[in-house]
């Protein structure tokens with residue numbers, strides 16, 4: 001399969017603050033949390049909540065958390081996304097750029113750089129680095145890229161890679177990244193996904209009457225699943241469990257990174273990590289499939305904070321399995337999916 005010469009690829013991730021200084025973290029959190037797809041309240045209410053309460057209190061704490069994981073080259077999420085870009089570019093006949101939903105590099109910078117490299121650019125393949133559809137991740141990234149394209153009148157076509165939570169190549173790459181860790185002794189593999197408020201799941205329910213109506217709604221067939229984050233995470237866990245032949249009793253799914261007072265998807269990772277040792281689960285492997293690149297939420301919240309919670313509760317062995325980052329099988333997957341997404345393929 002070949003991309004035509006007048007095309008290009010953008011890998012899109014969430015973004016990080018420019019530095020670990022409180023002022024930069026404040027700016028980043030402000031942009032992030034003022035996004036109506038992240039906190040979906042009316043503008044005035046959102047502004048009061050975000051600018052008046054959340055950001056002033058959270059920025060110093062988040063800055064400290066970022067300092068604990070920051071690399072000399074910068075934010076792990078940005079550094080790893082750039083490394084992925086380089087690895088994909090090595091195998092791609094057309095230019096590959098990166099863009100961040102918040103902070104830099106911005107979508108406009110990515111589009112402009114591609115236009116400099118290919119002045120008669122006809123098609124951009126957008127590869128969101130989120131395997132699952134959520135209003136606050138995949139949807140906001142894609143919609144923002146479309147908005148910027150419209151705003152500046154770029155003429156090329158934008159072809160978007162759909163959520164790939166159940167794509168065989170993605171599942172194989174994820175299973176392949178977990179497999180070497182299964183050689184060590186473990187009682188359970190915990191699949192910890194970024195959480196979202198339950199309200200977001202209901203809002204995204206295209207039927208208006210399926211999601212979160214019953215305990216097992218997300219495992220019953222429904223058109224609602226095209227946008228149901230909970231369903232899509234269950235599917236990733238199920239498919240990886242099958243691919244690795246893991247016994248069901250050795251697998252558990254949780255949701256992390258809760259923020260605010262809304263009801264979020266459950267069970268919460270932090271609660272389960274505190275409970276598992278008393279249930280006899282003393283050795284665990286933790287994988288975070290909602291994240292393609294390691295970041296604050298995997299390196300600080302899970303590998304550091306989660307380990308501390310688990311060990312404090314009597315756990316004996318806690319292993320954080322790194323994200324797909326720049327693993328060769330994942331690089332191949334990104335290349336293949338990008339080639340297949342281009343028009344005419």
Ligand SMILES: C=CC1=C(C)c2cc3[nH]c(cc4nc(cc5[nH]c(cc1n2)c(C)c5CCC(=O)O)C(CCC(=O)O)=C4C)c(C)c3C=C
Pocket residue numbers: 014015016017029032038039058062075077130134136137194195196197229257259290291294295296297
């Ligand atoms: C209402 C708040 C939030 C929702 C909903 C949310 C969804 C969501 N986020 C990711 C991926 C990432 N989030 C990251 C950091 C982060 N997330 C929130 C809030 C919500 N996320 C905040 C406030 C922060 C910043 C850090 C903090 O103060 O806790 C990151 C890491 C960024 C980094 O620089 O390393 C990622 C990645 C997904 C996939 C998602 C919905 C499914």
Ligand SMILES: [Fe+2]
Pocket residue numbers: 194257
């Ligand atoms: Fe988040």
Ligand SMILES: [Fe+2]
Pocket residue numbers: 210211212217218224225228230231
């Ligand atoms: Fe659902």
